[in-house]
Amino acid sequence: MIRLLFDIAYTHIAGRLRQTVVSIVGVMLGVGFSIAMAALMQGSQDDFVTQLIDALPHVSVSDETRQPPRQPALDRFDAVEMFGLKPDDDRRGIRNPTEVLALLKALVPGRIAPALTGQAVARYGGGDVGLAVAGIEPAAEKRVSRIAKDMREGSLDTLAADPNGIVIGDGVARKLGAGLGDQITVSTSRGILKRLKIVGLFHTGVTTQDDGTGYVGLKAAQILFERPNAINQIKIRLDEVGQARAVAARIEREIGYKSLSWEEANQSLLEAFKIRNIIMFTVVGAILLVAGFGIYNIVSTIVHEKARDIAILKSLGFAEADMRHIFLIEGLMIGVLGSAAGWALGFGLTELLGSIRFELKGGLTEVTHLPVARDPLHYLIAAVFALGSAGVAGFLPARKAAKVKPVDIIRGAT
Amino acid sequence: MTAPGPAPDAAAIPLIEARGVTRILSGAVETTLVSDVSLSIGAGEFVAVTGPSGSGKSSLLYLLGLLDLPTAGEVLIRGRPTHAMDEAERAATRLATLGFVFQFHFLLPEFSALGNVMIPMRKLGRLDARAMRERAALLLEQLGLGGHLDKLPEQLSGGQRQRVAMARALANDPPVILADEPTGSLDTRSSAQVRDILARLVAEQGRTVVAVTHDLTFAEAMRRRIHLVDGRIVSDEFSPAAAGPQAGLNQVAQTQAATS
Ligand SMILES: Nc1ncnc2c1ncn2[C@@H]1O[C@H](COP(=O)(O)OP(=O)(O)O)[C@@H](O)[C@H]1O
Ligand SMILES: [Mg+2]
Numbered sequence: 001m002i003r004l005l006f007d008i009a010y011t012h013i014a015g016r017l018r019q020t021v022v023s024i025v026g027v028m029l030g031v032g033f034s035i036a037m038a039a040l041m042q043g044s045q046d047d048f049v050t051q052l053i054d055a056l057p058h059v060s061v062s063d064e065t066r067q068p069p070r071q072p073a074l075d076r077f078d079a080v081e082m083f084g085l086k087p088d089d090d091r092r093g094i095r096n097p098t099e100v101l102a103l104l105k106a107l108v109p110g111r112i113a114p115a116l117t118g119q120a121v122a123r124y125g126g127g128d129v130g131l132a133v134a135g136i137e138p139a140a141e142k143r144v145s146r147i148a149k150d151m152r153e154g155s156l157d158t159l160a161a162d163p164n165g166i167v168i169g170d171g172v173a174r175k176l177g178a179g180l181g182d183q184i185t186v187s188t189s190r191g192i193l194k195r196l197k198i199v200g201l202f203h204t205g206v207t208t209q210d211d212g213t214g215y216v217g218l219k220a221a222q223i224l225f226e227r228p229n230a231i232n233q234i235k236i237r238l239d240e241v242g243q244a245r246a247v248a249a250r251i252e253r254e255i256g257y258k259s260l261s262w263e264e265a266n267q268s269l270l271e272a273f274k275i276r277n278i279i280m281f282t283v284v285g286a287i288l289l290v291a292g293f294g295i296y297n298i299v300s301t302i303v304h305e306k307a308r309d310i311a312i313l314k315s316l317g318f319a320e321a322d323m324r325h326i327f328l329i330e331g332l333m334i335g336v337l338g339s340a341a342g343w344a345l346g347f348g349l350t351e352l353l354g355s356i357r358f359e360l361k362g363g364l365t366e367v368t369h370l371p372v373a374r375d376p377l378h379y380l381i382a383a384v385f386a387l388g389s390a391g392v393a394g395f396l397p398a399r400k401a402a403k404v405k406p407v408d409i410i411r412g413a414t
Numbered sequence: 415m416t417a418p419g420p421a422p423d424a425a426a427i428p429l430i431e432a433r434g435v436t437r438i439l440s441g442a443v444e445t446t447l448v449s450d451v452s453l454s455i456g457a458g459e460f461v462a463v464t465g466p467s468g469s470g471k472s473s474l475l476y477l478l479g480l481l482d483l484p485t486a487g488e489v490l491i492r493g494r495p496t497h498a499m500d501e502a503e504r505a506a507t508r509l510a511t512l513g514f515v516f517q518f519h520f521l522l523p524e525f526s527a528l529g530n531v532m533i534p535m536r537k538l539g540r541l542d543a544r545a546m547r548e549r550a551a552l553l554l555e556q557l558g559l560g561g562h563l564d565k566l567p568e569q570l571s572g573g574q575r576q577r578v579a580m581a582r583a584l585a586n587d588p589p590v591i592l593a594d595e596p597t598g599s600l601d602t603r604s605s606a607q608v609r610d611i612l613a614r615l616v617a618e619q620g621r622t623v624v625a626v627t628h629d630l631t632f633a634e635a636m637r638r639r640i641h642l643v644d645g646r647i648v649s650d651e652f653s654p655a656a657a658g659p660q661a662g663l664n665q666v667a668q669t670q671a672a673t674s
Pocket of ligand 1: 411439445446447465466467468469470471472473474
């Protein structure tokens, strides 16, 4: 029976071959371009996220808490209202760093590096540059961040041995007019002043870092900021980046300090990707909507043209549902053929885009390919969209066909 | 029907029955197509529906064949009221019980003669593909189209097309054939063939044929003639030569209709 409905549907669309082919091409273009576009969008997003994950700690624990410190009165009474409260002047930092680090080592499947960060000003000759100074343990730092790989001159390891060494971004060096081996002066807002020798230069490609960051040994930072034994940041690189959210939440539960997964830290960026995806789907939807109009157009024409056949089929004993099915099948046939052709087109376009070579100029010239992501899901989504729109485009005229009154047609034809 | 007499058999239940059937077209002006028609047609009857053009013959046939619904009254097929049926049930009844032949052949242009005849069979799905093909070929051969099985409608003459349409109407072996001026657009020779086929369906196969016709010689040959004027039955009579059990049955129905 269903074979019969297919046969009839087939004769209808085969009878309007040119229009059918045009509709199929419409769907094909919609599906093909949306697949290629998705491959490109997803590819660049993946590429970006990979770089992000590579450059940033997966989880970073800071000395902040999400709630203000709990006051003793809150524990004592059920309802407390506080005015003009001035909490202890707590010299911020992660308390009991040794214990916390030990706890994290046991808790976290990954590598851990402590740091003490603070603001300072670097001077050399006449120029001065605001500097975010991070005191690090080079051996540990290397294992959680890319910084060692981004070294252009000198080396990070020197910091471990040399308490008076500093590694700065190449942008900072340029602004100061200083180079490897030069002595610069670093001062803090508390009036501490230290002369440090540039033992390394790095270039990450991230301007804010290259133009405003310096690394010193952890001990040196603790002296610079007058906070012996203190740390205020722990960077974590996980074995499994996918666990970042869960691990961050667990750390926060266990030790109470604010702990940010990379996703949370880059939420606005990830949301921008989401918006980009929505725009992409809107465009794809619009293409497929146009393709849908094409299908609607041809199926309506057929319903109109085949009114006599519809009438006779009904008089022979076909029910309204059968007529609906026949024309729905016609819409879907075009949708399926268009999707299949669109898959091929999408595959071809994706490979073509992926093979295009171009040059990136960022400090040094790199030759690279467009990042494309080949994901079966893109094919599936495009086909689902296409078939959905083909289904709707077929269904509307199909409903009209079902309502054809055979008597009106038969009377008119005789 | 619990009439006294011989034990009630299948033939005692009329195949098609109309009770006070009226069809009014509503619109700017109301048009009455069929007005208060009651009749009863039993198995094996050969009925001519005659009347002037526009008297409602086609409309009545559509109502009896469940292609149209009465505004008032009801149509029963094999004793089953059809007004309570849903659209799908009426379609199913048409598929298995009723075969239509119209003035125009209405063959699907993309299907061969054989393909057209197989359509109702495939829809019903009672036979396997081979049996369907064999039966369709047999029907076409019986109607003198043995050499044209694979021809498309456009390759056939008017008379041949009409015979393919008749084979299609017979595809599911329906007990009733409803024909609306089946010879209306045919030449004399083809008309004679079609008339002959319809007569044989009744005489040899015991089917019921209800045929709207202008053709008086054809009507004369039929046992029962229903004459319509302005959508009403003005006479419903039997050829004396054809008086028989069917006539008796019909007279019962007529008296019933008259008394109700
Ligand atoms: N859709 C319609 N609108 C208006 N009048 C109609 C319509 N269909 C049929 N009629 C009228 O109804 C009457 C009965 O038509 P029909 O049953 O075809 O008559 P017949 O078959 O006896 O020639 C005719 O007068 C015809 O003009
Ligand atoms: Mg008529």
